[in-house]
Amino acid sequence: MASGRATGDYAFGSELRLCEAAEYERVFADARRLGGRSVTLLMRANELGHPRLGLAISRKRLRRAVDRNRLKRHVRETFRHLRHRLPAVDCVVLARQDAATMSAAELHADLERLWQKAVHALASPHPDSRT
RNA sequence: CGAGCUGGCCGGACAGUCGCUGCGCAAGCGGAGGAAAGUCCGGGCUCCACAGGGCAGAGUGCCAGGUAACGCCUGGGCGGCGUGAGCCGACGGAAAGUGCAACAGAGAGCAGACCGCCGAUGGCCCUUCGGGCACAGGCAAGGGUGAAAGGGUGCGGUAAGAGCGCACCGCGCGUCCGGCAACGGUUCGCGGCACGGUAAACCCCACUCGGAGCAAGACCAAAUAGGGGAGCGAUGGCGUGGCCCGCGCUGCUCCCGGGUAGGUUGCUUGAGGUGCGUGGUGACGCGCAUCCCAGAUGAAUGGCUGUCCACGACAGAACCCGGCUUACAGGCCGGCUCGCACU
Numbered sequence: 001m002a003s004g005r006a007t008g009d010y011a012f013g014s015e016l017r018l019c020e021a022a023e024y025e026r027v028f029a030d031a032r033r034l035g036g037r038s039v040t041l042l043m044r045a046n047e048l049g050h051p052r053l054g055l056a057i058s059r060k061r062l063r064r065a066v067d068r069n070r071l072k073r074h075v076r077e078t079f080r081h082l083r084h085r086l087p088a089v090d091c092v093v094l095a096r097q098d099a100a101t102m103s104a105a106e107l108h109a110d111l112e113r114l115w116q117k118a119v120h121a122l123a124s125p126h127p128d129s130r131t
Numbered sequence: 132c133g134a135g136c137u138g139g140c141c142g143g144a145c146a147g148u149c150g151c152u153g154c155g156c157a158a159g160c161g162g163a164g165g166a167a168a169g170u171c172c173g174g175g176c177u178c179c180a181c182a183g184g185g186c187a188g189a190g191u192g193c194c195a196g197g198u199a200a201c202g203c204c205u206g207g208g209c210g211g212c213g214u215g216a217g218c219c220g221a222c223g224g225a226a227a228g229u230g231c232a233a234c235a236g237a238g239a240g241c242a243g244a245c246c247g248c249c250g251a252u253g254g255c256c257c258u259u260c261g262g263g264c265a266c267a268g269g270c271a272a273g274g275g276u277g278a279a280a281g282g283g284u285g286c287g288g289u290a291a292g293a294g295c296g297c298a299c300c301g302c303g304c305g306u307c308c309g310g311c312a313a314c315g316g317u318u319c320g321c322g323g324c325a326c327g328g329u330a331a332a333c334c335c336c337a338c339u340c341g342g343a344g345c346a347a348g349a350c351c352a353a354a355u356a357g358g359g360g361a362g363c364g365a366u367g368g369c370g371u372g373g374c375c376c377g378c379g380c381u382g383c384u385c386c387c388g389g390g391u392a393g394g395u396u397g398c399u400u401g402a403g404g405u406g407c408g409u410g411g412u413g414a415c416g417c418g419c420a421u422c423c424c425a426g427a428u429g430a431a432u433g434g435c436u437g438u439c440c441a442c443g444a445c446a447g448a449a450c451c452c453g454g455c456u457u458a459c460a461g462g463c464c465g466g467c468u469c470g471c472a473c474u
Contacts, residue, residue, distance in 0.1 A: 010149060019429060020393085055429065065168090065447050069433090073151095077434045080150065108434085 012080045018054030018090060027054070027092045034121065036114035038099035038107055039075065042092040043118060051086040053079045057095040067100040071107070078111040085119050 018024060031042035046052065055072050062068045075093050099107065 012150060017429070021429085022392090024429080057429095066445095069447060072430095073433050077150080080434090104434090 010080050012076065012083075016050065016052055016083065018052050018092065023052075023090065024054055024056070024092060027090050031092070032121070034114060034117055037096070037110045038071065038102055039096055039111070039114065040094040041114055041118060042094065043089045043122070046088050046090045049088050051083050051088060052090045053083075054090065054092045056092055061095040061097050062100050064100070068095070070104075071095055071099045074104070074107045074111055078108065078115055082112070082115045082119070086115075087122050089122060091118075 018027070027042050027044045029044075031044045034041040034043070053076065055075060057068045057072055059068070062071065079091070102110070
């Protein structure tokens with residue numbers, strides 16, 4: 001573990017993901033909410049010292065598996081590139097129907113804008129006590 | 132060259148970089164589809180049920196073969212469409228039984244007489260002994276109705292007609308020949324000739340079928356609550372009761388079983404791919420060699436950049452296979468048919 005992976009500034013291992021139902025429940029229970037065109041972002045501070053990402057892409061919103069996979073990939077990719085600027089928060093991303101019809105470029109731009117908003121929102125009003 | 136039929140195949144390419152995932156100590160290697168889809172069939176694999184047989188129910192439905200199996204595939208037969216290559220077909224039984232058929236039409240199932248034809252025979256009228264009338268009655272050829280009207284053509288026959296008789300064609304039954312068979316042929320004989328249609332109407336016949344599904348199932352197993360057993364201490368305490376017996380509850384230690392969260396497994400080597408040979412018209416079988424080709428589980432197989440071109444469709448594995456069906460930008464290869472032109 002120590003040898004190769006440590007250098008990856010943009011790595012995205014399992015420690016950066018939400019894995020258990022309980023962790024999702026915790027975020028849903030009390031979250032800050034930001035909306036984009038393609039997705040809705042829920043955030044709640046954690047105590048791990050780094051942000052984590054969880055995806056909740058429902059079949060109801062995006063009927064085709066291809067669209068769901070595409071959205072997940074874009075969300076992960078943008079999170080991967082910006083995650084070092086985020087404080088220690090658990091994020092859950094909910095899909096919106098428009099994501100199915102947006103082009104790759106549109107999706108990418110929308111998501112990047114959303115993460116930027118998240119960085120600003122978390123920086124100013126609530127300077128997290130712990131970290 | 133132009134129209135068309137048909138079998139098979141491909142499903143952007145390459146490079147760099149940042150990531151994800153499986154295996155591996157590492158270096159590294161592998162990482163969505165022809166439909167991964169719909170979940171419509173058939174199997175494998177699991178667990179449950181099960182002596183045998185029958186009934187009910189469901190499915191299949193020309194024949195033969197292939198297959199683990201099929202509702203699939205191949206070959207053949209029959210029917211229909213097309214000049215043709217070819218394509219399409221729930222394609223068993225209506226001389227077991229029951230039922231159904233709107234409208235039209237005279238009549239629709241062991242049928243019928245509206246128009247029509249005839250009127251020999253009987254009747255009536257005239258009587259020049261020829262005939263006339265269409266009353267009884269006869270007919271089913273022609274017209275008309277209908278999806279369908281109880282073989283066709285010709286000759287004979289007759290008052291007019293009619294399988295009424297005959298010839299040929301058609302049909303049915305038996306026989307014979309070819310074929311494993313479906314079926315075909317038509318040698319011979321018989322029958323004057325219906326046994327109309329409908330079985331995705333009931334039904335009959337033949338064959339097939341137990342149920343549930345990987346969230347199947349197996350294993351490990353916190354916390355909390357609770358169950359069973361043994362031992363220890365006390366011979367106690369609390370409740371019931373006036374009291375004794377009895378009954379119930381109660382302490383500590385250890386063991387056992389069930390089992391939730393969570394985890395592990397099932398989970399990818401298979402009715403497998405490729406090549407060669409071989410049997411078969413073919414589906415496919417057999418033999419040898421060779422290869423290992425996704426295995427995730429909040430769920431990987433992607434983002435960005437560059438170059439090129441015909442500027443990229445439908446679409447994303449979730450236990451695994453065999454089919455079917457549906458979606459699909461564009462392109463490649465083979466075979467064949469028809470038309471035109473030319474040698």
